[in-house]
Amino acid sequence: MPLLSRYYIKAGMLYLLLALLANVLLASSSTLGLPPAINTLRPVYFHLLMVGWVTELIFGVAYWMFPKFTRELPRGNPLAGWATFGLLNIGLIVRVVAEPLVTIKPEWNLGWLLVVSALCQLAAVWLFVVNTWPRIKER
Amino acid sequence: MPRLSVWMLRAALLHFGLGVSAGALMLWNKGVPLDARLWLLLNTHVEMLLVGWMLQFALGTAFWILPRLGERRYGDVRLGWAACLLLNTGVLLVALSAPLNLTGFLLPGRLMQILAVALMARLLWPRVKAFAT
Ligand code: HEM
Ligand code: HEM
Numbered sequence: 001m002p003l004l005s006r007y008y009i010k011a012g013m014l015y016l017l018l019a020l021l022a023n024v025l026l027a028s029s030s031t032l033g034l035p036p037a038i039n040t041l042r043p044v045y046f047h048l049l050m051v052g053w054v055t056e057l058i059f060g061v062a063y064w065m066f067p068k069f070t071r072e073l074p075r076g077n078p079l080a081g082w083a084t085f086g087l088l089n090i091g092l093i094v095r096v097v098a099e100p101l102v103t104i105k106p107e108w109n110l111g112w113l114l115v116v117s118a119l120c121q122l123a124a125v126w127l128f129v130v131n132t133w134p135r136i137k138e139r
Numbered sequence: 140m141p142r143l144s145v146w147m148l149r150a151a152l153l154h155f156g157l158g159v160s161a162g163a164l165m166l167w168n169k170g171v172p173l174d175a176r177l178w179l180l181l182n183t184h185v186e187m188l189l190v191g192w193m194l195q196f197a198l199g200t201a202f203w204i205l206p207r208l209g210e211r212r213y214g215d216v217r218l219g220w221a222a223c224l225l226l227n228t229g230v231l232l233v234a235l236s237a238p239l240n241l242t243g244f245l246l247p248g249r250l251m252q253i254l255a256v257a258l259m260a261r262l263l264w265p266r267v268k269a270f271a272t
Contacts, residue, residue, distance in 0.1 A: 114170025118163035125159040136148045
């Protein structure tokens with residue numbers, strides 16, 4: 001298994017853990033009497049699960065197992081692979097931190113962080129699409 | 140990889156790119172407001188990513204990778220092509236219904252998706268078995 005795939009799958013497992021923790025907070029907020037601000041974690045929970053866990057697992061396994069690009073470059077340009085990993089993770093982490101803060105502390109003016117996060121994730125996903133496209137082929 | 144999988148996986152990639160583009164617009168808009176109407180993309184985002192991307196990616200991969208019925212025998216591929224067409228049309232109808240305010244698209248879109256999943260289940264059913272018969 002290539003190193004990049006191992007990074008993806010292990011990062012994915014950490015995000016799954018974080019997602020489940022966020023979920024426990026959401027599900028028990030009334031029992032524990034948590035402040036309503038906890039509800040800002042809803043989209044965070046959901047994207048930790050979907051982007052952090054499911055998407056990173058798919059990216060890792062697809063990078064590893066899809067048909068070879070060419071004999072010399074079986075997985076396409078490795079630099080593009082690592083750039084995808086970096087952008088996706090920076091984008092997700094920035095979102096997880098900034099999204100609740102934008103609502104809870106509007107006076108901090110952190111909205112621009114969500115723009116950074118959106119652009120990082122957008123670039124990561126289209127990079128993945130462009131790099132994976134030619135590896136999906138008939139034999 | 141069989142041709143049907145190529146089409147389903149590539150269609151899934153397109154839904155992925157477009158669905159995340161809708162998400163990125165909403166996220167930008169949540170931090171630095173651009174236009175309140177961008178929230179109309181929420182259903183489009185969810186539909187394209189959960190059904191167009193994840194479900195279709197899983198089905199396309201299953202058709203490729205599950206044990207075959209024999210040398211190059213994937214089952215009746217016509218069912219798969221019908222499912223592919225229905226699934227993608229269904230996703231597009233549901234994805235467009237909210238931003239275009241075409242609520243009439245919702246029910247036929249969902250029915251097409253259900254039919255697509257039933258066809259794929261029928262097609263893949265006998266291939267859920269041990270390798271090497
Ligand atoms: C692939 C797996 C999963 C998917 C696709 C999924 C999907 C969802 C969705 C779409 C929602 C609604 C979010 C919203 O309305 O904002 C939700 C909420 C919820 N999920 Fe999951 N979920 C998954 C796994 C789990 C697991 C493993 C647990 C529990 C251990 C869980 C517990 C909950 C709870 C308690 C809520 C309600 C949270 C709230 O109070 O808003 N989910 N999930
Ligand atoms: C890749 C898989 C993804 C899936 C399956 C997914 C799914 C979802 C779902 C189900 C919701 C609705 C949650 C709710 O109603 O509480 C949602 C909301 C949202 N998603 Fe995603 N999403 C994905 C990726 C992304 C990405 C990459 C971005 C941004 C770049 C994004 C941006 C958003 C935004 C801004 C919302 C609205 C949050 C809010 O209610 O304030 N999503 N997504």
